Amino acid sequence: MHMNEEKGTVASTVASKLKDYQQLMKFTLSFTVVFSSVISYLLVPGISFDILSVLLLFVGGMLVTGAANAINQIAEKDTDAIMKRTAKRPVASGRMSVDEAATFSVLAAVFGVFIIGLWFNWVAAGISAFSLFLYGFIYTPLKKVHSIAVLVGAVPGALPCLIGWAAGDPELGIGGWVLFALQFLWQFPHFWAIAWVVYEDYSQAGFKLLPSAGGPTKYAAVQSILYCVLLIPIGVLPYVFGMSGMVSLVIVALANLMMLWQCVRLFREMDLKAARRVMFSSYIYLPVVLLALLANKMQG
Numbered sequence: 001m002h003m004n005e006e007k008g009t010v011a012s013t014v015a016s017k018l019k020d021y022q023q024l025m026k027f028t029l030s031f032t033v034v035f036s037s038v039i040s041y042l043l044v045p046g047i048s049f050d051i052l053s054v055l056l057l058f059v060g061g062m063l064v065t066g067a068a069n070a071i072n073q074i075a076e077k078d079t080d081a082i083m084k085r086t087a088k089r090p091v092a093s094g095r096m097s098v099d100e101a102a103t104f105s106v107l108a109a110v111f112g113v114f115i116i117g118l119w120f121n122w123v124a125a126g127i128s129a130f131s132l133f134l135y136g137f138i139y140t141p142l143k144k145v146h147s148i149a150v151l152v153g154a155v156p157g158a159l160p161c162l163i164g165w166a167a168g169d170p171e172l173g174i175g176g177w178v179l180f181a182l183q184f185l186w187q188f189p190h191f192w193a194i195a196w197v198v199y200e201d202y203s204q205a206g207f208k209l210l211p212s213a214g215g216p217t218k219y220a221a222v223q224s225i226l227y228c229v230l231l232i233p234i235g236v237l238p239y240v241f242g243m244s245g246m247v248s249l250v251i252v253a254l255a256n257l258m259m260l261w262q263c264v265r266l267f268r269e270m271d272l273k274a275a276r277r278v279m280f281s282s283y284i285y286l287p288v289v290l291l292a293l294l295a296n297k298m299q300g
Contacts, residue, residue, distance in 0.1 A: 020090040024073060024101060025066025025108070032286075033160050034061035039290040040164030040179050043243060043297055047168040056119045057167055061160065063112030064128045068156070070105040071136030074098055079144075079205035085198060116167065124166035131159040144206045150191050158184035178237045182289065185234060188227035189263055190282035192220055196266075196275035216275070221267035224278065228260040238293055248296040255288050 038057055042049060073080060073091045080092035090096035109132055117125030135156035142149035158180045165176030195202055195209040196216045202209060210216065211223045235252040238244035244252065262281045266274040 026069040030065040037160035037164035040161040044168030060115035063108040067109035083201040120167035121170040123170040131156040154187040189224040193278035224263040248292040251292040
């Protein structure tokens with residue numbers, strides 16, 4: 001009985017520690033980021049589905065993204081501790097030491113970059129390392145300084161598309177830049193909708209992520225509309241450059257119009273419910289667009 005209790009305690013400790021690391025690397029967010037990288041890789045002309053390559057890109061991407069998120073949590077442990085949404089994160093709550101989180105971050109970054117570099121190429125690996133640096137050491141501290149942090153953060157947020165494309169095409173053809181542009185512009189209404197929904201938490205922590213100093217204002221809603229308008233012509237580019245057929249062109253156009261409509265509703269209604277609609281629409285947008293482009297390539 002005593003041995004069974006010990007086994008149960010060990011299993012519980014291991015499970016708890018694994019959960020902490022899952023939270024440290026923001027697994028769901030990292031998965032979403034790496035998803036766009038893998039799809040971008042599969043969209044490269046001449047690249048066919050290979051399970052080993054897909055798995056290695058996924059693992060390498062998860063490690064680099066997880067390392068960036070760990071750096072973010074180390075830097076923001078004090079502000080995370082005072083926000084309801086983030087207070088239970090491992091470093092903020094004290095369940096994990098800064099040294100342990102930093103060790104994980106270094107090891108994950110090194111292994112992730114080397115996996116991508118050795119299996120694919122060093123262009124993709126170099127972009128991965130640059131993305132981590134930009135997110136962890138430029139965007140993260142800038143969040144408390146100025147709302148331009150969203151512009152800076154949108155670069156590492158869109159680089160996974162370029163990383164995935166570079167893994168299949170180290171010369172970085174136009175397709176990679178088109179995907180980068182789509183994901184770059186998408187992030188503005190996405191970020192601002194989240195910042196609107198959790199405005200009280202963010203302002204208490206000193207984060208300045210909405211485009212107006214006054215917080216959730218008509219100006220912030222107008223900015224979201226403008227970036228959605230910019231997405232519409234960018235959404236035509238995959239068709240122009242042969243990455244998209246007529247069906248996928250229509251799907252991308254409808255996704256762009258859905259995002260635009262939700263931002264217009266936010267401008268008209270100016271409430272949390274409307275901001276949440278923009279936020280959830282943005283979560284749906286990216287997989288729909290990327291999978292529509294991939295489906296077109298597979299049919300071709």
